[in-house]
């Protein structure tokens with residue numbers, strides 16, 4: 001500060017108050033920088049799979065039934081998972097992510113009109129409030145599982161995990177059904 005204001009006047013005595021002030025400002029600036037960095041880190045953590053693994057098991061008030069995975073006619077193509085869920089929890093949450101054991105990735109899809117055609121699109125998180133009932137069914141909402149392991153065979157079971165806002169999750173067994181066993185998932 002002194003150097004900027006004094007314009008080369010050598011006689012100006014060091015103003016310790018000003019120096020301390022700038023020091024405080026600098027510290028605040030650093031603190032806000034640090035805050036910015038930690039916010040970014042937290043946001044990144046929200047996306048990590050570690051969080052899913054560490055999240056507590058079970059979502060209070062959530063019932064998931066009739067869970068089945070319909071394999072694609074061609075091995076390795078995406079499979080569709082259907083289920084019926086009911087939420088009776090007091091805390092409003094939203095179903096934001098899904099995972100399917102034996103699949104490299106999974107996402108929630110629904111059909112909607114886009115570009116004058118009815119097609120599949122990624123689904124927004126599903127709000128769950130007390131009394132919510134949602135059916136994931138053929139031609140409607142579904143979970144799409146990509147990179148399905150050939151070890152998942154009709155007649156077997158796998159595990160589907162639903163994850164809500166805040167990281168709570170619930171895993172349920174899913175029956176594996178051959179393509180054509182139920183109306184297929186078309187891509």
Ligand SMILES: [Cu+2]
Nearest residue numbers: 109120142144
């Ligand atoms: Cu789909």
